[in-house]
């Protein structure tokens with residue numbers, strides 16, 4: 001497990017330690033600690049209002065910090081002027097200068113830093129190439145697509161070689177149909193830039209595909225910080241399982257013949273269960289969308305659930321069902337005859353019992 005309360009600011013990369021942010025009486029962020037190593041991308045993700053943007057803005061110096069510390073490249077920047085921090089910010093609306101060409105936008109920060117003209121031209125050319133904008137160098141932002149404008153903002157932020165790149169909801173302003181392709185494109189550009197990056201997003205797919213590590217927040221606090229695989233395979237709690245994977249996590253009791261969940265009302269035979277290790281200390285059962293099936297069995301290996309909702313999804317009907325106050329998703333063939341309640345069983349091998357290391 002990553003140490004969530006590492007109190008130092010002297011490490012390379014970005015170190016946010018025990019960060020607290022207040023707006024009047026509202027504590028928007030409480031005791032959040034996140035580290036971004038040089039060369040990695042950390043995605044801060046969570047539902048609306050959980051404090052993601054506040055955290056990013058505090059790193060950029062745009063929101064005052066009520067407690068904790070922020071270190072960047074070995075310096076304590078907690079109270080430093082935004083312009084002197086060494087951060088490159090790409091805001092949600094990209095904020096490119098409409099009256100300047102693509103190349104002019106990218107050169108802006110270099111001019112402000114009085115970089116000699118030949119080095120400036122070289123750096124602009126490098127950034128144009130990295131973001132595949134060379135052909136469009138002379139255009140104005142108004143003559144570009146949303147995705148191209150985003151690349152201009154990215155190139156402009158990276159041009160000045162920041163110690164950390166900050167991206168606020170990088171794909172939110174773009175057409176949903178294009179987002180998948182743009183996500184892959186952004187991921188490739190970020191890895192070739194080699195710059196430590198902090199991305200804020202509310203989209204779990206974006207977090208999973210862009211983050212080398214994910215910081216999952218809820219109501220101002222950090223719930224889990226780890227690699228996408230760690231969060232996917234061993235979620236800290238039911239909220240993480242649901243938010244990131246639409247999965248259900250149940251407290252479980254293990255016995256030689258299997259596992260009991262829902263206070264012993266559902267007993268799943270050992271031969272139907274996969275197992276995985278957990279670092280979270282308790283035995284739990286992880287059920288995904290493909291973990292369950294509707295069955296004719298009515299023995300202890302099945303549980304009765306009330307059908308709450310049925311949704312046609314093309315190749316299947318996705319049922320939302322409620323068993324003893326827990327809501328599950330289960331897919332059935334489109335022509336299945338479904339009553340008001342169903343009997344649910346685990347698809348052998350598709351449910352994972354997370355077991356603490358001895």
Ligand SMILES: Nc1ncnc2c1ncn2[C@@H]1O[C@H](COP(=O)(O)OP(=O)(O)OP(=O)(O)O)[C@@H](O)[C@H]1O
Pocket residue numbers: 023026028046047048049050051052053054055202
């Ligand atoms: N300037 C402000 N003044 C007062 N409250 C604020 C201010 N900015 C944010 N908040 C509050 O702080 C909390 C965290 O907001 P923040 O914008 O950081 O969340 P978020 O996770 O980025 O949400 P979203 O995904 O909706 O942008 C929210 O309750 C919000 O209403």
